Amino acid sequence: MRISTAQMFHQNINSVTNKQSQTSQIIEQLSTGKRVNTAGDDPVASAGIGNLNQQNAVVDQFLKNIDYATNRLSVSESKLGSATTITSSVREQLLRAVNGTLSDTDRQTVADELRGSLEELMTIANSKDESGNYLFGGFNTGNQPFEFDASGNAVYNGDSGVRESVIASGTTVGANIPGDLAFMNAPNGLGDYSVNYLAGQSGEFSVESAKVTDSAAHVADTYTFTMVGANLEVKDSSNTLVTTVPAFDPNNPVSFNGIEVKLDGKPASGDSFTMEHKPEASLLDTINSAIALIEDPNKVNTPAGKSELAQMLNNIDSGMNQLDVARGVAGNSLKSLDSYAATHEEEKIVNNSALSMLEDLDYAEAITQLEQQQQALSAASSVFTKVGTVSLFDYI
Template sequence: MRISTGQMFQQSTKSILDKQSATNTILAQITSGKKVNTAGDDPVAAIGIDNLKQKNALVDQYSKNVDYATNHLSISESKIGSAETLISSMREQLLRGANGSLSPVERQMVADEMRASLEELVSIANSKDESGNYMFAGNKTNSQPFAFDTNNEIVYSGDSGVRKSVVASGVAIPTNIPGDLAFMNSVNPMGDYGVNYLSSQQGDFAVSSAKITNQATHISDTYTFNFTPNGTGVDLQVLNSGGGTVTTVTNFDATNPVSFNGIEVKLSGTPAAGDSFTMEPMETVSIFDSFSKALALLETPESTNSPQGKSKLAQLLNDIDSGQNQVSTARGIAGNNLKGLESISTNHSEEKIINSSTLSILEDLDYAEAMTEFEKQQLALNAVSSVFSKVGSLSLFDYI
């Protein structure tokens, strides 16, 4: 069999180029520290590597969202905790100011202290985050949520919007607590109606509950309760806003509830003849309104130990307790969300470790094995080059 010179050179050149390519591939792997630098190195492993990198990129984004949500909720929880502590202090101030042994000057001092605390509470409710956005404004983060109106009452200008952050696949965690949820819409401890006691009150009584018991027959209105003498006791006459009689109870007994128009009203104590109060629908109470009314009570000329003052104080304390429970509930929501974020963050960390470990198996280079292979390829390249050099220098004239 004869081998032409051209064929010999072609085969030798191809062999050298193959060995150079293999050597360069190993050298590239050693330089990068990766055994898969292109899809051509290992197509199956390359697909797995690409998928794992995409998963890690997604986990990194989720982790950033977790950090964002955690930061905002931590600040919110801290602010609400401060508000909760302040409310407890203000309740103590109210009880101290309601002490009948205080002089008008001393009572006014307590009222001034409570007013400063109320302004501090409003300031907490108007807190901003690190970006200058109002934390308790719902979705209206650029507008101050709480402010005094012309009647010196606190109004809420935010909304009930809850902003969420996607922290895992299919999981979105709220990152804020709306101001109305935290400070405005606490449950009316009396039920569905609120009571206005009149300054003419003489009897020692209070309304303990006023609830809707039958929606089908309920008529929402402002009702007036008049107690009239009957010789041995008092009768009760309930009037609607038009002055019409709704119901009459002879020989009124506070141990028995009064029912009318789908409403049940319970009283405690003993009303006197001539006493009267009004009742109007009220589903929720605001902690700000409760303290504003408490301030008005402390600053009125009549003593808080008057029959009207005692009834107002009992109602205000219940309203404040309900408001404080609402604030505590809001703080609990923030705390539960933080706990959930902590668990999710742990899951992301574990997933990142697993993905990175698998990724390392697929693409990280075994340097000892690579160096051995590199030396083998280099030796083979040198051998092929040497053979080609010797064969290429042969000439027939050397043998003539």
């Protein structure tokens, strides 16, 4: 078979070029530490590497979401713990204030302490995160969530929104605690109704509970209870008689319109109190009302004042329980976040191990191949040089 000079040159150039390309590829692998730098290096391994990198990117995003939620919930849980401590102190201060031996000045001192505690609670309720967003505003993180209006009532300017963080495929965790859950919507300590005791009360009694027992028959209204002789009369807001309990015995509950009311003690003849449908109680409002009660020397040690205090203490206990509920929500979420974070870290370890098997370079093998390729390139170049100088005219 005859070989033309052009064909001989072409074959030798291809040989040298291929050796140079293979040598360059090994040098690139040594510089990157990766066996697969392009899809052409190993198409099958490259596809697997792409899938694993994509999985790691998703896991990294989950971990970022977990870090965000963990930071916010950790701060919220800590703030709620502080709020519980303050509320417990408020309860102790309130019990101290009703000591009959205290002077008006002493009670005012207690009231001032309670006002300071209330301000601390308001500061906690209006806490911000590191970005300047309000922790307890729900979705409304840009506006101060809590304030007192002109009438002295606590107002919540936030909402009940819970910002969900995606922490795994198909799994979300709330990254915040709405302020109404923590500070506003505690169950009424009496049940479903709040009681207003009148200043003229002379009997030693208080409402122990006022609950809706039959929602179908329940008629929400403001009811007035009046002791008429030995009988207890109940009227609605239109002054219509609802029921009369003859020879009232406080050991037996009063039932009407799907409501059951239990009294601790017996009203004196002429005593009256009203009852308003209010299934939830605000911790902030309760403390504010307690301060007003303590600062009123004409009421704090009266039968009505003592009855009102008993209701306030029930609502404060309920408020503390509500803080514990909100804190428990944060704690359970943090526990879940820790569990998912550990799972994702383990997944990354497995993925990285698989990536290492697919793409990491065996340096000893690569160096050996480089030396072989360099020798082959040198040989091919030498042969090409010698063959390229051969001419038929040299032998004529």
